[in-house]
Amino acid sequence: MTIRVSKTSDPLGRYYTHATVAGLLVQMMGKRSPDLALDLGAGDGALVRQASTVWKSTRFITVDIDENAGSVELPASGGDKFKHYVADALSKNLSERLAVNLGCADAALCNPPYIRPLWKKHFGEILEEAGLSHVLPKMSDAPSDLLFIAQNLRFLRSGGHLGLILPDGIIAGERFQSLRETLVRNHKIERVIELPRRIFKGTDAKAHIVILAKDVGGSNHIKIQRVENDGVLSSSIALPSDFAKMRLDYSHYLTAVKCGSDSLTIRSVAVSATRGNCSSAQRRSMSVPVFHTTEFDASGTVPSSFVLKKQDASVATGLVAVPGDILLARVGRNLESKVCIVRSGYVILSDCIFSLRVLPAYREQVFNFLTSQSGREALASASHGVAARFITTEALLNIKMSL
Structure with a gap:
């Protein structure tokens, strides 16, 4: 597998997903076609385009606030299996806009924008309903990626799968220890895959693929891996779930393994x-x-x-x-x-x-x-x-x- 640099980011804080990264994310979610899959903040539609090549019978709903986003063209190019809405993915009334009940989606894919949106009162309700209102000292400090995680969890049914591309801060930052602990306690993080630096043009930051099953009893271990610079997927480390609070990045634990238990x-x-x-x-x-x-x-x-x-x-x-x-x-x-x-x-x-x-x-x-x-x-x-x-x-x- 070869990883290429993506398109540049845009003023809305989006870093567009290369098809190969999208393909890896979908692969890790499994080949079985969910009935309904959502992509909130779909951007150019890379995630659902790739998913549609694997999930042949799935209906896709995409949302983006930008009327010029590439995902606007999905119904015309992909047919009836796609419905697209120009709307704010963090809207309080998004369920009504999409005519989709909360808790009914079988799968969701998301590459959240890396910005901190101007706080709106209903963001607190989104976090509360997703069980994430307590994970930061101040809810109003929530970045968009946290809000997108919460919004996706609201739309997913129990047992539904969420495939995310998240920044390194969410995966390894001390500020988000409570978030990681909550996700492990209430859901099942099945896999975390660290992507190479500079995978998104315009940023040196690391990003990670995260696959999560909603409301599923957690396991004792989380499988963590890394895409090497040559595009090869590493062997996995079975990380004890108790370690998730500290951090979830493969490179950190690989270094620890190399140093040995007596270091x-x-x-x-x-x-x-x-x-x-x-x-x-x-x-x-x-x-x-x-x-x-x-x-x-x-x-x-x-x-x-x-x-x-x-x-x-x-x-x-x-x-x-x-x-x-x-x-x-x-x-x-x-x-x-x-x-x-x-x-x-x-x-x-x-x-x-x-x-x-x-x-x-x-x-x-x-x-x-x-x-x-x-x-x-x-x-x-x-x-x-x-x-x-x-x-x-x-x-x-x-x-x-x-x-």
Whole structure:
């Protein structure tokens, strides 16, 4: 199987699905034709076009808010098996608009837009009816992908299957731990497949295929896999369902498997992991240099122009790194390659840098690991993000090391 880059995204936050990705998603949902399948936010119609080649007797209903979306042409090109509606997929009265009762669809496919819509009161009702109103501290912070998951669950019958393409934050981000825990508890996540970075043109973010069965008793394990850069689907890992709350991405657990069960986490040897707090505006006004992500070089040490004497570094009101601290980029493309150590002096840090302080007995081992190929892979798999990639403190501390 070969994966090609998709079309570019559009102003509505959509990243169009390449036919090969759509084919893999449909394949994982099974060959048996559901009676009725929905695609809310259908875009160019790639998902249902592919599904219709496998599910020969299925009726498809597609919805998109854009009257110029490619899915508008589906009834003309695909015949009576397609019905398309120009409508807001997150409308409160969508069921009436489609003349389809909630809880009656046999299957749903969805590649949600990656935006945060302006909050509307009825969004809370959608989340509540889907059992997802509690998964964020504030419902009004719900991104569109969460709202689309909820809307699809409302339309699905018990036992119906939902095939999704979701961003890495939903799959691995700490913010969505409660969502993952709720989905595993109330439904059955059958499979999660990690897609290669840059699969969608215009973003470096990872995305994942998720196959879920509504209201089906969960199993003890979730099958997770990855599409490699050459397009080959990896062997699977049977992930214990209890791990889903932490994260569901294949790369993270593959790194853990490679390190072995007797490996240490960074947390187990860390004294502290602290984020710098000198903003870009403050950097420009400082009388002394501030170390930022653009200043890493291949030497593995801090460039001498950023190494200060103690009295010079005292002008900083925030974090100052000291000898022995390991510095890592917190955000940015290729953050996994930006690691260095403070060998002498003091270094003022921007808010895009982590200072990792570990027990002296493990300092060189940790630094050598983080600058090795295995360490770079671990940092890359721990990072996520739709636009600029980033790594959180928790994700950094949870990295397993093969020392």
